[in-house]
Amino acid sequence: MMASDRPLSRQSVANLYRQPLLELVFQAASVHRMHHDPQEVQCSTLISLKTGGCPENCAYCPQSAHHEAEVQAEGMLDPEEVLTRAARAKRAGANRFCMGAAWREVRNDQEFETVLQLVERVKSLGLETCATLGMVDDQQAQRLASAGLDYYNHNLDTSPEFYQQIIQTRRFEDRLATLQSVRRAGMKVCCGGILGMGESEEDRIGLLHALASQDPAPESVPINALVPVAGTPLEEQPTLAWETMVRAVATARILMPQSRVRLSAGRTAMTEEAQALCFLAGANSVFLGDRLLTTANPERHQDQKLFDKLGLKPAACQEETTSSVPQ
Ligand code: SAM
Ligand code: DTB
Numbered sequence: 233m234m235a236s237d238r239p240l241s242r243q244s245v246a247n248l249y250r251q252p253l254l255e256l257v258f259q260a261a262s263v264h265r266m267h268h269d270p271q272e273v274q275c276s277t278l279i280s281l282k283t284g285g286c287p288e289n290c291a292y293c294p295q296s297a298h299h300e301a302e303v304q305a306e307g308m309l310d311p312e313e314v315l316t317r318a319a320r321a322k323r324a325g326a327n328r329f330c331m332g333a334a335w336r337e338v339r340n341d342q343e344f345e346t347v348l349q350l351v352e353r354v355k356s357l358g359l360e361t362c363a364t365l366g367m368v369d370d371q372q373a374q375r376l377a378s379a380g381l382d383y384y385n386h387n388l389d390t391s392p393e394f395y396q397q398i399i400q401t402r403r404f405e406d407r408l409a410t411l412q413s414v415r416r417a418g419m420k421v422c423c424g425g426i427l428g429m430g431e432s433e434e435d436r437i438g439l440l441h442a443l444a445s446q447d448p449a450p451e452s453v454p455i456n457a458l459v460p461v462a463g464t465p466l467e468e469q470p471t472l473a474w475e476t477m478v479r480a481v482a483t484a485r486i487l488m489p490q491s492r493v494r495l496s497a498g499r500t501a502m503t504e505e506a507q508a509l510c511f512l513a514g515a516n517s518v519f520l521g522d523r524l525l526t527t528a529n530p531e532r533h534q535d536q537k538l539f540d541k542l543g544l545k546p547a548a549c550q551e552e553t554t555s556s557v558p559q
């Protein structure tokens with residue numbers, strides 16, 4: 233299978249995915265080395281600008297107002313606090329700062345204006361900027377791009393067939409429409425999914441097929457393992473098998489050779505060995521910092537130890553365009 237074979241058939245994705253595991257890892261590691269510095273890991277830090285109370289009913293998400301997770305709905309964070317956290321993230325080794333909001337879609341209101349200002353200010357610290365705010369239209373995407381937003385995160389989450397089992401308040405096609413607006417506005421796309429929600433192998437293949445069929449492919453591909461949160465419909469899901477994560481990362485690497493493949497949510501439940509295999513198989517991005525949006529992520533010093541053992545180093549930052557870095 234050549235990465236340039238278009239349109240990509242689902243069967244070719246299945247053939248890759250179903251190879252003997254070590255064949256798949258070897259192939260993915262070889263592709264990885266042709267396109268990337270295998271020692272470099274891009275590090276993003278997340279912040280939740282607006283937490284909880286979301287009108288969507290995504291079964292995995294503790295921030296949905298439809299579920300009983302112990303997440304309190306909060307108003308927008310103070311912009312100065314966000315700036316302080318961005319500067320701290322940079323000092324800890326992140327080169328991208330990703331701002332999330334538990335919104336179904338962006339509205340043209342004061343909160344959106346605040347986000348636009350934040351994008352500008354975070355960028356001036358010399359960090360790449362990313363936001364994940366739910367659905368956007370062409371105009372909103374344009375405004376984010378003009379403010380200096382480098383990446384917009386909008387995940388497909390699972391296969392088109394399984395989507396309705398997980399989310400009933402929007403359609404898979406709605407996601408594709410937002411992704412198109414993001415592209416048209418000239419931003420880079422961050423688009424991935426979640427494994428371990430009770431989907432079948434065929435669904436995982438379907439997700440990878442849908443991700444890699446985008447043209448151009450997303451520049452950033454977060455592969456999340458479900459973090460099962462009490463009070464959500466998926467709270468009882470068993471921990472994802474490590475080899476499933478490795479298989480998905482490796483397949484994503486081969487299908488999207490130029491992209492950053494991010495080992496995303498769920499790392500606290502993975503052993504160092506499993507993470508090491510994912511890095512070998514082409515994962516070259518992580519979330520850095522002890523929190524994702526509302527759940528835990530490995531501590532910074534734990535990740536440093538892992539990076540040291542594996543000979544990995546965080547990707548460097550750009551230069552600051554302002555000297556007023558908050559401490
Ligand atoms: N509301 C926006 C949206 O849905 O696009 C942005 C925020 S939403 C929390 C961003 C992504 O987080 C989701 O698309 C999903 O992939 C991931 N996510 C949410 N809860 C998760 C969980 N419990 N485990 C793993 N990933 C999760
Ligand atoms: C992505 O794919 N994973 C991140 C980010 N994009 C926004 C979010 C993970 C959230 C995990 C659950 C939580 O912390 O609330």
Ligand code: SF4
Binds near residue numbers: 286334
């Ligand atoms: Fe809302 Fe996003 Fe959570 Fe879905 S994933 S409930 S849209 S915050």
